[in-house]
Amino acid sequence: MLREERFAAVTINRILIFSGGALGSWALDEIRQDDYIIGADAGALFLVNHGTRPHLSLGDFDSVTPEQLMQIQANSGETLPCDPIDKNFTDTELAWNLALSKQPSKIILFGALGTRFDHSLANVHLLRSALQLQIDAVIMDNHNRISLITDWKTIEDRQFTYVSLLPLSETVTGITLTGFQYPLNEATLTIGQSLGISNVMEASQAVIRIREGMLLVIESRD
Template sequence: MQINRILIFTGGTLDLWALDHIQHNDYIIGADAGALFLITHGIKPNISLGDFDSVTAEQLERIQAESGETLPCDPIDKNYTDTELAWNLAVSKRPRQIILLGALGTRFDHTLANVHLLRLAHSANIDAVIIDKHNRISLTSDEKIILAKEYPYVSLLPLTAEVTGITLTGFQYPLYEATLEIGQSLGISNAMTGEQAVIRIREGLLLVIESRD
């Protein structure tokens, strides 16, 4: 049976807002301190994994006791961050969607690497999104419909060297067959004019960042 959604909780900035995204029948992965966050709030992860260098020995015992399965790894020999280990596991299960929570925080190196994970899911034809209290980050290579919800701003940033054929409808600042090169800020802080807006591109990978202050 195909998994509909996988939620990954990792060790960046997490709070009670993150728990609101859990729905019935979600498959839940806790990465390192993200697993402790879940268990502390009464949520049993299907799998907890990582090197667990962010938790104490006693906390790790609790994680092992209250997770469906625990997959520890060596902190010295591993080649991936805990978040990428969780992401690769999620992609291997071929869900319809992956939602990554706790991926943004004080460590910009980890934040940027986590945003790049969206490309791995896109290559596997899996819908993926990173969510925190102020942002919803996704990736498109063709067409994406944005619905007016709680995010007043929509920013567009290339993830490839350039993105061509960008056409925006339903935005305060529309574009038609435009090109964005990596490093340009032209796509920052647009806004929708109605209940939905459409982003179309011809070639490239475009980050779509819905945000609020």
């Protein structure tokens, strides 16, 4: 198992995690020069195959060949393999927990969504732990931008067609929307409802406010 206590907290602005789900050149375009980059299993291979050197590559590496693992090791600042049997977390959660321990101002997770719905859903749930530590966190792919709020959020026009709201807690109360085609005022959403799906921004900015609960904000396009 990966021993998280090895990693002392350092001052880092953003940590970008690349996992093994859906990835593309769009993800590489998000990298800034001062970002700390983590590759999780096949996400590390994606990075080195596209000329990006991760600061850290980790995982059980069961999704790569021995030759590809050697390539990852040769092109990473550090590589941390872990036992594929004796571990309690997915590779993505290992990377996520390590990122949390470094206490960055922001975490962006790429490759968290894909064909394995169980992994995709578990990765969305990771947003909760970042929220509890007051770390801004987002999951991104080419069609979605997913965040979790407990108070308010301003949405900028990023060329996403829809903004959907889904409770992650049992209920979310006091939902007030401004700048949307379908406004809400002090509304309540209960988990399992689809009322918050596919809203549309009417301006370059829109604001979501809630009074209590945890609300997933999903910006998406087809």
